[in-house]
Amino acid sequence: MTAVLTWLGHGTWLIEADDTKILLDPFLDENPSSPVKAADIDADYILVSHGHFDHIADAVPIAKRTGATVIAVFEIAEWLKNQGIENTLAMNVGGSVELPFGKVTMTIAYHSSQLPDGSYGGNPVGFVLTIARKRIYFACDTALFEDMKLIGMDHIHLAVLPIGDLFTMGPRESLRAIELLAPRMVAPAHYNTWPEIEQDVEEWSLDVRHVTTAQPRVVSPGGKIYV
Numbered sequence: 001m002t003a004v005l006t007w008l009g010h011g012t013w014l015i016e017a018d019d020t021k022i023l024l025d026p027f028l029d030e031n032p033s034s035p036v037k038a039a040d041i042d043a044d045y046i047l048v049s050h051g052h053f054d055h056i057a058d059a060v061p062i063a064k065r066t067g068a069t070v071i072a073v074f075e076i077a078e079w080l081k082n083q084g085i086e087n088t089l090a091m092n093v094g095g096s097v098e099l100p101f102g103k104v105t106m107t108i109a110y111h112s113s114q115l116p117d118g119s120y121g122g123n124p125v126g127f128v129l130t131i132a133r134k135r136i137y138f139a140c141d142t143a144l145f146e147d148m149k150l151i152g153m154d155h156i157h158l159a160v161l162p163i164g165d166l167f168t169m170g171p172r173e174s175l176r177a178i179e180l181l182a183p184r185m186v187a188p189a190h191y192n193t194w195p196e197i198e199q200d201v202e203e204w205s206l207d208v209r210h211v212t213t214a215q216p217r218v219v220s221p222g223g224k225i226y227v
């Protein structure tokens with residue numbers, strides 16, 4: 001089985017594993033770089049890494065329309081229930097869950113997490129998805145942290161890292177993250193959405209080729225990566 005990832009701009013990804021659609025951090029209608037609108041997206045599962053609007057903005061309407069199961073840290077899962085979401089799967093950092101399409105593991109992330117109405121969002125997280133024995137690591141919003149070495153100890157096929165800087169690690173730190181994770185492929189995210197996080201992704205891609213062993217996979221919003 002091949003998993004197909006479509007970048008929907010910013011931190012939003014659609015992962016298709018056979019007939020299962022997994023949507024990560026849905027931020028579409030207000031996202032200036034998104035190629036699609038929330039009303040046009042189907043999902044079986046929605047993963048939410050933390051409570052900031054640019055990761056959860058469209059989770060409630062898409063979950064209500066599709067009946068998708070929303071996977072998030074306990075505090076966000078509770079908040080979503082209060083928003084009328086019926087299907088939630090609460091987890092916490094370090095835990096894994098086996099689902100029909102594969103395994104979801106929640107990892108640490110160094111960031112913050114407040115929900116749009118000011119509610120406490122618990123700890124921010126990243127995710128490792130294991131689909132057909134291939135591991136895809138979504139760092140989501142985070143600083144560089146040395147424990148990425150632990151995450152990389154089980155072979156990572158594709159690492160998706162933020163490179164926008166300002167709110168997350170930037171291009172330079174992402175090179176260190178790649179060293180720690182040692183993934184086969186690496187894709188950038190969370191950049192060029194707004195002027196504040198504009199980055200030269202071609203330059204980044206050259207640096208990845210020169211100083212790491214990973215293959216850069218750069219796509220435009222709407223572009224696909226085959227894992």
Ligand code: NI
Pocket residue numbers: 050052111112141167
């Ligand atoms: Ni954030």
Ligand code: MN
Pocket residue numbers: 011052054055141167190
């Ligand atoms: Mn963000």
